[in-house]
Amino acid sequence: MDMVTSMPLEANSNGQILQAEAELFCHSFGYLKSMALQSVVKLRIPDVLHRYGGAASLPELLSTVPIHPNKLPYLPRLMKMLAAAGIFTAEDVPATVGDGEPTTLYHLNAVSRLLVDDASVNGGASMSPCVLLGTVPLFLGASLKLHEWLQSEEQATTETPFMLAHGGTLYGIGGRDSEFNTVFNKAMGASSEFVAALAVRECRDVFAGIKSLVDVAGGNGTTARTIAEAFPYVKCSVLDLPQVIQGISSHGTVEFVAGDMMEFVPPAEAVLLKYVLHNWSDQDCVKILTRCREAISHGEKAGKVIIIDTVVGSPSQQILESQVTMDLSMMMLFNGKVREEQNWHKIFLEAGFSHYKIHNVLGMRSLIEVQP
Template identity: 45%
Template sequence: MHPSAHFALWHQAVSYTKSVALAVALDLGIADAVHHHGGSATLSEILAAVGIHPCKLPALRRLMRVLATSGTFSATPKDAGLDAVYGLTPVSRLLVTTADDETAAASLAPFMGVNLHPILVSPLVKGVMAWFRQEKPGGPSPFAEAYGEMVWERTQHDAELNAVVNKALVADSRFLMPIFVKECGEVFDGVDSLVDVGGGLGGAAAAIAAAFPHVKCSVLDLPQVVANAPADANVEYIPGDMFESIPPAKVVFLKSTLHDWGDDECVKILKNCKQAVAPREDGGKIVIIDMVVGYGSQDIKQKEAQVFFDFYIMTIGGAERDEQEWKDIFSRAGFTDYKIVSVLGVMSIIELYP
């Protein structure tokens, strides 16, 4: 017997509990509770702050042990018989939502929350094994099998899910876009108009408009999304369907949009983008922020995050793609040239030229 192999199987079989522990921490607001105690708190202080019954103290201790072992929080032992002191780490600081400084503005709690939402996770947990045994080429995703519709169809009548998804996209943009406009501003050299396709409540477009006032920014999204968009003099919101048509602009911007769709749908979207953008000689291009699996840092956590997320998003009908898979889609949509211009954590920036 190889002990390391035995440990590895145990670890893989129960690693889902890390995700569940994170979901509970988000639901209880543990990061906020620790933050409001000055960045560190005992178990009893956390229990009182999150408002759960004292009978759950032993369970909370076990929960915090998982979260500390995974690096979400730190744990400093105290004297014998006393609770450890739990502190914020760079990871849990990203989950604080109620700070008065930039910490809350950059919180990823809503984005992590949507990826752990029961409606989205349930098909992965309950249905994916049976789905693999089906003989339905081009058949529905596990999500569609479970609910009889795609995620975006469900958001049209499920107000709670629609709100959760929109808040998640706003949180992701608030975190990512300041880095993007600071480090990749040359992407907008010579650009005077941009349409953010599938841009949700306009977080990304607003960041671009603020950083580059000369760029006229608009957002195209479904009517139920645009209906909840905030008033912004610098961003125009256009209700519509990217599968039907896209408003003309020098640049089409696609942030975390194409990964929600299969290859055929992506080809259709990109063909519509090609019709919308200006010619290349006039500065026309498509800017894509999405994962390129295997590209960038070879850090094991980044590699795992990419392939794990790809498996997750497969269950709702989407896909993360490696460079060759992207290239194949671009070619099918009629594009001949692209370049990966930068890497932002697990995400990459691709410029695609008409």
Template identity: 35%
Template sequence: MESVEGEASLRGQAEIWKHMFAFIDSLALKCAIELRIPDIIHSHGGPITSSQIASSIDSPSSPEISYIERIMRLLGHKNIFAAQHPSDGGEPLYGLTHSSRWLVTGSDSNQLGPVFLVENHPYMVNSWHFLSQCVKEGGSAIEKAFGGVYIDLASKDQQFNKIFNEGMACNAKFLTREILAGYKHGFDSLKSLVDVAGGIGGLISEIVKSYPHIKGINFDLPHVITTAPVYDGVTHVSGDMFHTIPNADALLLKWVLHNWSDEACVKILKNCRKAIPEKTGKVIVIDVVLQPDGQGLFDDAGYACDLVMMVNTAGGKERTELEWKKLLEEGGFPRYQIIKIPALQSIIEAYPE
């Protein structure tokens, strides 16, 4: 019995060590993305050594090969990259895996690198050090750390605004494919569609491209719209969704409502209700639907995202279906259906009656 208890205790100790250093995995991978290592391996067309990686890094001086070797050893051990160890003791070779292919720039619509850089930006990461203070006092960790939520910081910091918008645009890019595949007929009858808080317009532009009969409106705050490129069939409109939303047959809210408290979401939804037709209008919410049992492929990420919202927003959170139902009803949408897609988010189609 003692040996069993001793083994369990040892495993418990190892588990705590693992969690103690879990941040290193994220920041080592951030380093690899910033150095464009996934792109370098991809451009070579196959596994390469740390020396070959170093020779391809854009740097004013010679990169530290020993640092690259140690970073790649860790990321290879974590199966982010595929590590091959030659039997003759030569340099290990590192190739892409199904995970690191999501970090290759512009390879296709599978791209999470810019999103990763947003979530591991100092604004986001440093805020977590204030979490215990928030538990005791309430409030938002990012506000305690930097004096504002991430939307405020983006409006004041042009570099972060660029990183944030690029991240959201890439998130929209790969998610768009799943939306268009999983919601094929949901856009058929629409003549107009507003992407509420649509960023720089990546999602609405792809929808209009696939459904050219739709008049697309990309709606966001002025500092976001000023960076938005021109798209055929899309009109950029600046404004504030807490005041008024442009009228359309349907409104799209992708990863928007999870940023806000229940009270704020109800206000947004009521404004959405005013902007669509009484009988035929609808709201298309694309957001996480937490599962109580937590056994799904993306459930770990969903629960983690819930804490990201707690730390980096003023009242934002991920929600279960029951929480979504209550929110939609209070916002004027008593009828809804959830459409599963192969992504972290689901589609929630909500109707005013």
């Protein structure tokens, strides 16, 4: 019998094998990196470093971070691991004469600056709430079910890994869990602040000249508010489900409309769909986009749909990995998906649109302008 063998061991150098083994070890314990990151966010260590001017020595950290005195010797190990993972930058400082011990200075870097609760440092919004959502027990429980879900005969449309783990949908189970709801809403708000600020800065032309915009499934209105502040002549409204709209107090600049986007989208010159379509199947996206096309077709000239979502295929390895990780999380939580350009093209055509333009200026996500 012919056998197909993978590359024999001896073809790899010893160094390559040992490097690969170390890499595999880190991947297998990758959840420890997530949990160490969650711990420093809960202990607000990035804010402590910021208060020390962006860098603090171990003694400074140990005297400030709120941990039990019994655990002081353990904090340096957490910091060392996260510095090795690139989340902080460690600098060894030799002992100065008469000053005793050498120490380590931990600096904020580009990654941990995003966790500081100060807009002048994080560039728009702290990403700490997003770290807390990514590591929430309901999500971890769902991830433990991935392989069982892949082997189950149940249709993905009726059972997600999240449902297999928790016996209900994310919005159903999560909606009844006030602690989860708080974490979820804070993360959505932080991500919206960050992305909306970026979008109005990087894509001013896309919004220029628009007189009215409805943010479909716009949640608590953070994005709509940012757009209304940046472009005061745009009349902004938010459409979301009645149970979401009920809990929101009106902000003056933004109007809130309760409804189901599958049924009706209020007329406007522009419709925004930010991080909505990745929750839905192609068939549902075509339905939502069709309602949006009807909403922008009331004026003298057809308006546009502005989508902020992922277009998989970045040439940057880091961004590509974030895009396919987002895809897996959508699969696990909603049976949703993150799309490549050809998939976007197909659903735009099916919903009656003929033009689109992708602006790749928002890192792991893109802004897509779509017109009939």
